[in-house]
Amino acid sequence: RRGEMAKSTQLIDNEVFRAFATYAGIVLLKMMLMSLITAYFRITRKAFVNPEDTASFGKGESAKKYLRTDPDVERARRGHLNDLENIVPFVGIGLLYALSGPELSTALLHFRIFTGARIFHTFAYLMAIPQPCRGLSWAVGYSVTFSMAYRVLKTAWLL
Amino acid sequence: RRGEMAKSTQLIDNEVFRAFATYAGIVLLKMMLMSLITAYFRITRKAFVNPEDTASFGKGESAKKYLRTDPDVERARRGHLNDLENIVPFVGIGLLYALSGPELSTALLHFRIFTGARIFHTFAYLMAIPQPCRGLSWAVGYSVTFSMAYRVLKTAWLL
Amino acid sequence: RRGEMAKSTQLIDNEVFRAFATYAGIVLLKMMLMSLITAYFRITRKAFVNPEDTASFGKGESAKKYLRTDPDVERARRGHLNDLENIVPFVGIGLLYALSGPELSTALLHFRIFTGARIFHTFAYLMAIPQPCRGLSWAVGYSVTFSMAYRVLKTAWLL
Numbered sequence: 467r468r469g470e471m472a473k474s475t476q477l478i479d480n481e482v483f484r485a486f487a488t489y490a491g492i493v494l495l496k497m498m499l500m501s502l503i504t505a506y507f508r509i510t511r512k513a514f515v516n517p518e519d520t521a522s523f524g525k526g527e528s529a530k531k532y533l534r535t536d537p538d539v540e541r542a543r544r545g546h547l548n549d550l551e552n553i554v555p556f557v558g559i560g561l562l563y564a565l566s567g568p569e570l571s572t573a574l575l576h577f578r579i580f581t582g583a584r585i586f587h588t589f590a591y592l593m594a595i596p597q598p599c600r601g602l603s604w605a606v607g608y609s610v611t612f613s614m615a616y617r618v619l620k621t622a623w624l625l
Numbered sequence: 626r627r628g629e630m631a632k633s634t635q636l637i638d639n640e641v642f643r644a645f646a647t648y649a650g651i652v653l654l655k656m657m658l659m660s661l662i663t664a665y666f667r668i669t670r671k672a673f674v675n676p677e678d679t680a681s682f683g684k685g686e687s688a689k690k691y692l693r694t695d696p697d698v699e700r701a702r703r704g705h706l707n708d709l710e711n712i713v714p715f716v717g718i719g720l721l722y723a724l725s726g727p728e729l730s731t732a733l734l735h736f737r738i739f740t741g742a743r744i745f746h747t748f749a750y751l752m753a754i755p756q757p758c759r760g761l762s763w764a765v766g767y768s769v770t771f772s773m774a775y776r777v778l779k780t781a782w783l784l
Numbered sequence: 785r786r787g788e789m790a791k792s793t794q795l796i797d798n799e800v801f802r803a804f805a806t807y808a809g810i811v812l813l814k815m816m817l818m819s820l821i822t823a824y825f826r827i828t829r830k831a832f833v834n835p836e837d838t839a840s841f842g843k844g845e846s847a848k849k850y851l852r853t854d855p856d857v858e859r860a861r862r863g864h865l866n867d868l869e870n871i872v873p874f875v876g877i878g879l880l881y882a883l884s885g886p887e888l889s890t891a892l893l894h895f896r897i898f899t900g901a902r903i904f905h906t907f908a909y910l911m912a913i914p915q916p917c918r919g920l921s922w923a924v925g926y927s928v929t930f931s932m933a934y935r936v937l938k939t940a941w942l943l
Contacts, residue, residue: 490877561720562646
């Protein structure tokens with residue numbers, strides 16, 4: 467009895483939930499990686515925004531010239547913000563979806579397509595691959611989240 | 626027994642959790658809608674930020690003039706960021722709140738007021754309705770999230 | 785039986801989950817506080833972005849001069865965005881981590897270090913404390929989230 471009760475609170479034993487935890491972990495780590503990419507560009511391009519960040523380059527005017535924007539830094543930042551706008555809803559809606567009792571195969575299909583689309587989106591953004599590559603990968607991820615939201619609302623609906 | 630055990634892992638059977646899933650789904654979809662509104666303004670106002678997005682308008686200087694900011698695009702983007710700043714904490718705190726065992730009627734009151742306030746906030750922002758409309762709708766949503774956080778901390782407190 | 789079944793759906797009875805709810809509540813409230821700090825600087829520095837927000841300062845040119853950026857406002861906004869980029873992944877990954885059945889003491893160590901690091905990060909950002917203070921506090925929080933993600937992926941892995 468005890469073992470069972472303990473288990474029943476461990477969502478992590480549910481296969482759909484395990485799949486969700488795996489893919490949510492992967493896309494959240496991918497999103498966090500954008501911070502490192504932005505920092506890499508800030509340091510190599512010497513383009514900062516906070517005066518205290520340029521103090522090591524000297525004082526006064528010599529450091530001030532590094533308080534500037536750089537196209538690569540701004541591109542990485544836009545990719546990061548796009549992740550926040552798309553990966554965060556995926557994690558929120560995906561959690562509710564995983565708890566709504568879908569088939570494992572259907573759930574895996576959703577999680578895999580979303581994760582693949584967002585990884586491709588990051589490459590398309592950072593490497594400035596010609597459109598409609600980035601736009602399409604964005605739309606694929608968006609549609610997957612929408613499809614999960616539809617099931618969540620259909621299953622849970624209590625207004 | 627099996628049925629019961631299976632059920633017990635299905636949070637979706639809990640009425641408060643179903644209500645949370647419904648309202649969280651609605652506000653997350655509303656937040657995602659901001660992407661489409663921004664894209665709509667970018668395309669109709671011809672105001673882009675990535676050079677690869679203007680390639681279909683021709684090459685060189687003729688395309689470069691569409692790399693610009695537009696007041697409507699920026700307004701939609703600010704509305705989107707404001708949603709991230711407010712709807713994401715609502716979803717995170719609301720999930721913990723739903724699991725803290727509140728009365729269904731109290732929970733519904735919180736979820737409904739927040740959702741109404743944020744939908745109104747979006748209209749107030751996009752249509753530039755005179756203040757304090759937008760400010761008040763922001764404050765209402767903020768207060769609801771604060772009230773839920775208070776209950777979560779009171780119920781769960783383990784520092 | 786009934787009591788037990790009811791309990792089993794109440795994650796809030798699980799000690800690790802209670803600790804997570806406490807710290808997630810604290811850091812989410814801290815993130816929300818950034819909105820108030822930005823609003824405080826906007827009002828005291830008279831630096832707004834929406835024309836409808838300056839209407840109370842008069843009409844036409846007299847109000848238009850308050851549509852400007854201010855270093856303190858921008859600093860608070862950057863702190864807020866940095867919170868979104870770091871606290872949101874912590875809450876998402878932390879929830880999965882709390883459900884992966886870690887030791888309470890290990891979990892508390894993660895939650896406490898992250899929360900302390902992020903509170904310090906906010907002070908370092910707002911008060912422009914010389915580097916590497918802000919950078920280090922960011923790295924500490926980042927590493928804690930990474931450590932939790934490692935355990936989530938190791939425990940849940942189902943690709």
